[in-house]
Amino acid sequence: MKVAFGWKLHGDGRSPQPGAVVKPDERLSWGRTIGLGAQHVVAMFGATFVAPVLMGLDPNLAVMVSGVATIFFLLATSGRIPSYLGSSLSFVGVAAVIKAQGGDAATLTGSLLVVGAVLAACGAVVQGFGAKVIHTVLPPIVTGAVVMLIGFNLAPVAAGTYWPQDQWTALLTMFFTALALVVLRGFWSRIAIFLGLVFGYLVSFLLDRIFGRINSPVGGGAAVDHWRLDLSGVGKADWIGLPSLHAPSFSLSAILVALPVVVALIAENAGHVKAVSEMTGDPLDDKMGTAIMADGAATVLSTAVGGPATTTYAENIGVMAATRVYSTAAYWCAAGFAILFGLCPKFGAVIAAIPGGVLGGITVVLYGMIGLLGAQIWIHNKVDLTNPLNLVPVAAGVIVGIGNVNLKITDNFELGGIALGTLIVLIGYHGLRAMAPAHLKHPSPANGNGPLLDEGTSAYDDSRPES
Template sequence: MPLWTLHGDGAHVAPGAVVKPGERLAWPGTIAIGAQHVVAMFGATFLVPIITGFPVATTLLFSGVGTLLFLLLTRNKLPSYLGSSFAFLAPITAVNGGNRLETPEQYGQALVGVFVAGLILAAVGFLVQRVGSSWVEKLMPPVVAGAIVALIGFNLAPAAWNNYNLEPVTATITLSAVVLFAVLFRGFLGRISIFLGVIVGYIAAMLLQEWVGREGETQSAKFAKVAELAEARGGIWGTWIGLPDFHLPAFGDPASWGFLPMFLPVVLVLIAENIGHVRGVASMAEDPTINKQTGNALFADGLATTIAGAFGGSATTTYGENIGVMAATRVYSTAAYWVAGIVAILFSFSPLVAAVIDTIPAGVIGGVTTALYGLIGIIGIKIWVDNRVDFSRPVNQLTAAVAFIIAMADFTMNAGSFQFGGIVLGTVAALLIYHLGNAIARARRTGADDGGPIPAVGPLGGDPED
């Protein structure tokens, strides 16, 4: 039995028709759609290693490998690209005080967090496979899920400013370009506004020669490296073609485990992203059986993140950018994602590609992250809007309010060798306030039903949500 059946004549999709995950177009069309998915994931997937300092080629390699693994474990029924997860930006950069990683020791410390987070997500996926996902929805109702997603973006605001302030003119031009592309263009160009903004900002930095740069290798040294690779004096291997840089987790370094609590709340974000992805694709593809892949999706993403963390790649997650491509084309064929994953792996074996990307100036990063981190926050707020969260209830108000202030001010708390930052404390606050507040409300209602006295209405009053 073939992996995919041909949709119609393979060359045309009738208006309003949907190409199912188990179908494909003719191979030229499938490859073209796969190329669009590569372009859609390109900007965001590359942006994570640029911001964190992880090797670009290694991140791209495990992005492609993770995508193929995801397709296998979801039985070729759930179209998805696993790109670099932005939710890990804060804990990874926290290893170097909010800055890019610079040393092998820092890479090793951050990779421990990525590795363990992947294991936990895989374990959650295994549990969902056995008992279903209703318990996840009870633990993280929309008001809590939205708060956790949003606070991760807002916690990163100082990191955006640190790069923006180095090259403010370039950063402003970059940010303006991102906004203009997003507002002026509809469809595909609008979806890759951040990627286009990077290109505009890069050109502006070259014209202005605003090369203050980040710590470490100078901008001129980076350009020299690109020129040397482009000349390919040493032959093809090692210049145009070469192995990515691999790093191993520093499990034996006590400092690695001190950073681990920063990574744990991110697992909740990955759970929310994966469940949302499955639900969204099932709805768009008009195939409710896709929802049965929720446990497999969580397990696959967790395993892909674990493998990436074991060898030096960024954590992975399902990509909304690629959902946009599917929505525009109405082609949900997993064959296109096999093409995208294979192309990503091939690109990862080009040191020249990685060297060019590493020359992106700090001001460009500052400009795009100003928009990007804010958009992460807005995604959390969109969860509230889509689920019609009732903010007339004080318990919902305080769940979000306290979590946001803790995250934005980056509250810290030390417990022995562990330091808990704003993301961890904000996540814990959101969970505790919501669940304890509703427990108090339920106890008050029970007392009233039994004919007992009704306690005075406190700040956490209001009926618990269904």
């Protein structure tokens, strides 16, 4: 397979024949390929700019570096893994914790840069020892629990910061988003979060025209009179300009809060590679380590200039599944569009004006979905929660993570929330497994304990909102 610009024309360049697919090293006509690239941009768009908004980062920069990260990923994987790298939602809870600790955007991006470097190092280990190392260290019971506590740890952010800003807009936005996710089909269902944002934007505009200003808390602060939708910054913004860049700063406490998310990112990348492999018919286990390394390195590139962490996007897998077009040429086009969008400050000002009530309605759905994806990993892998070896460390770790339980180590250092919950699940599971009797390690259907996946067996699910 050729890298970058060596695509072969598929058939007559119009559309795949019935039962055929457009492979990663093929393309349709350039007009259709550019159109598919634009479709990929729309699919990734909602989560890619929602993530930085929720984390207090520049959405223009996030969109622009997502394009750069995607190009880097395609080059690093030799064009074999068609993927879009957008902003990772897995760090929204991390951002909230770091902000509560007094950290700023530079502190956040510094911690994410370290996570990216660790992820790249993990990818190198996987590439050297094979994909089995992932399943040994991070079996589905562990990854499911970590994903669950990352999602549910965000509940106070939705309930305490966004929802109170405009409860009725939040409620309407929540119902519309839920309706879009369930009722819409195909491509439209995959951009339901984006449609929910547009709907909430319009509702806020109409409520301002009808009822005037609202008196409510802003950003978790005191109640003040304010417009639900304030577009004053849009008129002042330029049409063309560079997004705001900033250098990262490093704090040990912030880094320790962010590091557990590495577990979720490895699971996301493993699931993505397996999904693409099944769709394209190209065995990609030999590229799993490279894909993880590339995602980690792309995160380092993004955070080094003030952008968010990146991850492979399931939304774009959905586009490929619907169109049966896996051409990496479409992803190059998508990356080009994203870079151009990032160079438009007026676009960023429109995003920054998203009302808090709208984010409240979106986040109660989105955060819950992230948490329940952990349960989906358990179900998909037939994890037996009647087995105390699985149940005990997960029960303790999830409650610690969701409840933001803290463990004070010294006067200046403590672990809590996501970090402590992840350590309890990871160390607890492997520690208990080392001491557990054989009938708990290898339960048989005959004793009523259903199948338990051993290390070396996995089927990570990739149907997350972003990876």
